[in-house]
Amino acid sequence: MEYVTTKSKDVTLLEVLDRVLDKGVVISGDLVISLAEIDLIYVGLKVLISSVETMERLRGAPFASPMQEPT
């Protein structure tokens, strides 16, 4: 599993994605650019798919679950 380093800790990329993509202060409405739900979902999926592919490549094996422990 790919680890990313932030200032204070090592965390998995998926832990970051789990929070950043659709949690926290989520503002909807016409004032917000391109944040109609369809766009957000699309962005989220593309990034997630990209991350999983990266992890598969790094691990050299199919990625079965985000809960797999780092090897």
Add this chain to the structure above:
Amino acid sequence: MRIYTYAIIDSNNEITAPINGLEGIGVYNIPYRDIGIVVSEGEQIQDITQEHILKHEEVVEKLMESFTVLPVSFLTLFKKEDDVLLMMQEYYSDFRENLDRLRNKVEFGIKIIWPGETIKNRIIEASKKFNADVTIPDNSPGKSFAKEKFEKYKIDKEFAEEADRCIALLDDFFSRFITEKKLEKLKSDNLLLNAYYLVEKEKQVDFKEAFERTRSTPGDLKFLLSGPWPPYNFIVLTKNGDMFNRKPINQNLAEKNTL
């Protein structure tokens, strides 16, 4: 000029430490009453990459060192500064309440993996043995189907009850050091618990020690801890943005932002 947003903070002062946001553009605080929203210019944001996501989180974490923060969801862009201020006006009471409630608190994530398939197989085997001892053969298709359904229900129920017992023991231990929590049980057979805990900053060490003690307990559970995080999972908004009169997606804009 598009405005990219990172976090609401409990300060209406200028940010003195230089912090670079997405595309290396410096962030600044837009004050509203006694709070503020940290933003950067968003014109140059086009293709979204993994680095953008990590940078967003990095900015929020840097802000967290100096302020109470309410992290804004990734890729929240406004058309102009006036729109940001309109949003702040609409959500001010929500933001104020959350900033007060989350002051000096951080979020931790705990995932606990158990051998779910093994446990379920054990329950199935025990059920088969019990049935072999007590059931009377009945080969009618209707009764077989109903029996099969009932057996599955019993197995799932027993599996969930065992998970509940296990989670109660573990959560009780962690909960001594927290102020709020969100628990997700059995998101998959093997993911026993996905938990988010809100912890006072001064109790972080105690919480981590409790985690380490629990992890070192002999057994076949696996533990993952992450944090401290900004409190992504503990922000409660009562407004829903309806006042902004959402319109159909602007096709041109959507195309412009297509990845």
